[in-house]
Amino acid sequence: MKAIVYYKYGSPDVLKCEEIEKPTAGDDEVLIRVRAASLNALDWRLMRGKPLFARLVIGGLRKPKITRPGRDVAGQVEAVGRNVTQFKPGDEVFGVCRGAFAEYVCAIEDKLAPKPANISFEDAAAVPVAALTALQGLRDKGRIQRGHKVLVDGASGGVGTFAVQIAKSFGAEVTAVCSTRNVDTARSIGADHVIDYTREDFTQSGQRYDLILAANAYHSIFDYRRALGQDGIYVMAGGGWAQILQGMLLGPLLSLIGSKKMCFFITKASKTDLVLLKDFLAAGKIVPVIDRRYPLSDVAEALRYLEEGHARGKVVITLEYNNKT
Numbered sequence: 001m002k003a004i005v006y007y008k009y010g011s012p013d014v015l016k017c018e019e020i021e022k023p024t025a026g027d028d029e030v031l032i033r034v035r036a037a038s039l040n041a042l043d044w045r046l047m048r049g050k051p052l053f054a055r056l057v058i059g060g061l062r063k064p065k066i067t068r069p070g071r072d073v074a075g076q077v078e079a080v081g082r083n084v085t086q087f088k089p090g091d092e093v094f095g096v097c098r099g100a101f102a103e104y105v106c107a108i109e110d111k112l113a114p115k116p117a118n119i120s121f122e123d124a125a126a127v128p129v130a131a132l133t134a135l136q137g138l139r140d141k142g143r144i145q146r147g148h149k150v151l152v153d154g155a156s157g158g159v160g161t162f163a164v165q166i167a168k169s170f171g172a173e174v175t176a177v178c179s180t181r182n183v184d185t186a187r188s189i190g191a192d193h194v195i196d197y198t199r200e201d202f203t204q205s206g207q208r209y210d211l212i213l214a215a216n217a218y219h220s221i222f223d224y225r226r227a228l229g230q231d232g233i234y235v236m237a238g239g240g241w242a243q244i245l246q247g248m249l250l251g252p253l254l255s256l257i258g259s260k261k262m263c264f265f266i267t268k269a270s271k272t273d274l275v276l277l278k279d280f281l282a283a284g285k286i287v288p289v290i291d292r293r294y295p296l297s298d299v300a301e302a303l304r305y306l307e308e309g310h311a312r313g314k315v316v317i318t319l320e321y322n323n324k325t
């Protein structure tokens with residue numbers, strides 16, 4: 001089968017499309033014929049292996065341990081391991097795996113959910129990591145409540161476009177922060193207010209929020225703190241390395257002072273949450289925003305585009321035979 005692989009850290013030039021052996025499902029695994037996959041910032045961060053301390057966390061100091069990019073997958077079950085009870089060959093599924101940029105991939109049963117019949121493979125593949133991040137950031141870390149004033153920074157990217165929609169489905173009053181060209185998109189996915197960051201700095205406006213989700217953090221943690229109301233919560237999913245370090249190191253310390261809470265978090269590939277997202281998708285509560293689609297052979301181009309940091313929603317890989325069926 002064809003798969004995208006890399007054997008050294010670097011730019012998307014290190015990616016190769018190779019013929020490798022088709023995998024076999026382990027006891028708790030499902031073999032999926034991939035119909036679509038989607039990109040996440042994690043894919044280019046792992047490929048780059050930068051900064052160096054990140055290699056200590058992920059393993060592979062000199063060369064990558066993880067050599068197959070792609071976490072988000074949607075496809076058709078081809079075979080199941082002997083302990084698998086929830087899926088059978090022919091079922092349509094989506095979820096989280098390793099090495100989704102390939103014709104076939106194995107995924108653990110508990111990291112998959114059934115794909116709603118009314119949803120395309122591309123839409124389903126756009127969901128897992130980004131929407132899980134938005135859901136867990138808002139609900140678990142941010143303790144979102146109906147009527148909360150919620151601000152999403154980086155609202156037009158993969159995580160942000162789901163965060164705006166999920167926050168609205170929880171009954172929050174949502175402010176989206178994005179650039180001029182994405183203002184209409186932010187409104188179309190339900191934002192009550194949109195702040196164009198090229199014209200206005202929300203951290204200086206005097207407005208206060210119950211919950212700020214930084215899908216992409218571009219300000220210092222102190223700026224975000226100032227924009228929180230009494231008992232407000234700042235949740236950071238991603239951003240630059242400076243912001244990530246601030247979130248990890250200063251967040252817990254700043255949370256000890258006064259009533260505002262600040263944290264960085266890592267998304268969990270939770271089966272229960274994937275099933276909840278499946279219901280959101282089927283009911284139209286979340287509608288994936290897909291910016292661009294690429295064939296498997298162009299994963300390098302797709303990652304180059306995502307890495308520029310201005311994708312509108314998700315970037316999706318579509319397997320060629322998708323067009324024929």
Ligand SMILES: NC(=O)c1ccc[n+]([C@@H]2O[C@H](COP(=O)([O-])OP(=O)(O)OC[C@H]3O[C@@H](n4cnc5c(N)ncnc54)[C@H](OP(=O)(O)O)[C@@H]3O)[C@@H](O)[C@H]2O)c1
Binds near residue numbers: 180182216267309313
């Ligand atoms: N903690 C976790 O477990 C976890 C899980 C998933 C993702 N993440 C992280 O979350 C981050 C976001 O992921 P993503 O998939 O949403 O990334 P993404 O799709 O690449 O984000 C791109 C978006 O960021 C926006 N943006 C760029 N500069 C901005 C600015 N100054 N202010 C506001 N928005 C700006 C862009 O909008 P414009 O074009 O309008 O500028 C674009 O729409 C990444 O850093 C990723 O590593 C973390």
